[in-house]
Amino acid sequence: MIDLRSDTVAMPSPEMRQAMATAELGDDVFGDDPTVNRLLEVAAGRLGKEAAVFIPSGTMGNVLGVAVNAGRGEELIADAQSHVFIFETAGAAALAGVQIRPVSTESGVMTPEQIAASVRPRDDPHQPISAAITFEDTHNLHGGIVWPLEALRAASDAAHAHGMRVHLDGARIFNAAIAQEVGVAEIAACADTVTFCLSKGLACPAGSIFLGSREDVEQAHRWRKRLGGAMRQTGVLAAAGLIALDKMVDRLAEDHANARTLAEGLAELPGVRCDLSRVQTNLVFFELEKMTAPAFNDECAKRGVLGDWSGPARMRFVTHYGISTQDVQAALQVCEDVLSA
Numbered sequence: 359m360i361d362l363r364s365d366t367v368a369m370p371s372p373e374m375r376q377a378m379a380t381a382e383l384g385d386d387v388f389g390d391d392p393t394v395n396r397l398l399e400v401a402a403g404r405l406g407k408e409a410a411v412f413i414p415s416g417t418m419g420n421v422l423g424v425a426v427n428a429g430r431g432e433e434l435i436a437d438a439q440s441h442v443f444i445f446e447t448a449g450a451a452a453l454a455g456v457q458i459r460p461v462s463t464e465s466g467v468m469t470p471e472q473i474a475a476s477v478r479p480r481d482d483p484h485q486p487i488s489a490a491i492t493f494e495d496t497h498n499l500h501g502g503i504v505w506p507l508e509a510l511r512a513a514s515d516a517a518h519a520h521g522m523r524v525h526l527d528g529a530r531i532f533n534a535a536i537a538q539e540v541g542v543a544e545i546a547a548c549a550d551t552v553t554f555c556l557s558k559g560l561a562c563p564a565g566s567i568f569l570g571s572r573e574d575v576e577q578a579h580r581w582r583k584r585l586g587g588a589m590r591q592t593g594v595l596a597a598a599g600l601i602a603l604d605k606m607v608d609r610l611a612e613d614h615a616n617a618r619t620l621a622e623g624l625a626e627l628p629g630v631r632c633d634l635s636r637v638q639t640n641l642v643f644f645e646l647e648k649m650t651a652p653a654f655n656d657e658c659a660k661r662g663v664l665g666d667w668s669g670p671a672r673m674r675f676v677t678h679y680g681i682s683t684q685d686v687q688a689a690l691q692v693c694e695d696v697l698s699a
């Protein structure tokens with residue numbers, strides 16, 4: 359099977375498995391796990407944040423980002439296609455009591471003008487307070503696009519000027535950094551709190567990290583406990599995270615190159631529309647003109663290629679650790695066979 363459903367399916371490397379087996383462990387709820395502590399120190403240093411906490415998932419990272427930055431009855435501004443708005447089972451409302459104000463954008467990149475237009479007037483007691491805003495970089499549903507650093511800085515400055523805190527859903531922040539050849543800390547500097555995933559392109563079996571100031575992370579610790587996400591000998595996972603930050607970041611460029619090859623090949627197939635300008639990282643979205651996405655997906659699966667569909671005619675393929683250039687060529691052949699059958 360060539361599994362292009364998501365980068366979350368990437369398996370840990372042999373080196374990760376070895377490190378997991380031999381990791382020095384302790385109880386992370388007591389702050390005793392030396393491997394977790396080392397990972398948090400490395401991650402905070404890398405992203406230029408004061409403190410960090412290990413959490414089970416990117417979804418929890420976004421719940422923390424909402425809860426730490428906004429209070430009950432307040433509002434969080436988010437892109438209308440953002441993961442936090444679409445795919446997190448209304449966690450902001452259900453868990454943190456925060457309403458999301460969705461803002462429609464062209465590509466997930468919010469302009470200072472759009473931000474200004476979305477902020478509630480502070481002096482109107484009928485309206486909620488716009489306490490925080492969240493940006494997603496790379497932006498999943500908008501095609502894995504990268505926020506140009508200048509645009510992210512401008513949006514962050516605008517949000518701060520309106521008195522809002524900024525949370526960055528950086529589930530794939532390292533893809534964003536590699537794609538535009540900037541340091542990950544430069545991206546993270548645009549936000550007060552950041553979450554990133556170890557279990558996507560970085561190929562760890564599980565885990566994300568939430569970062570911010572010492573006070574933010576203190577609050578996040580309380581929320582992690584409240585949500586049942588405080589785990590014990592988490593060093594078995596953190597050990598893989600340390601290898602990931604050391605060995606799996608630079609290789610994301612291979613995934614991006616494979617995604618590009620895949621997208622260019624797809625764009626040449628009759629009955630496929632693929633906006634190559636949006637293929638900037640490891641996600642490839644494309645539209646089918648002659649068959650439905652579920653039918654196409656089923657036919658590809660029968661021939662050994664797994665993908666995901668996100669609309670009646672919209673497909674997504676994702677490249678990751680474990681997908682080779684040859685796999686990409688084989689997948690393209692399968693797509694061609696399915697479309698010409």
Ligand SMILES: Cc1ncc(COP(=O)(O)O)c(C=O)c1O
Pocket residue numbers: 414415416417418420441442494496497498527529530555557566
């Ligand atoms: C942009 C983005 N944010 C957050 C998440 C949530 O991550 P997790 O699946 O670890 O909860 C995802 C998952 O795909 C994502 O794509």
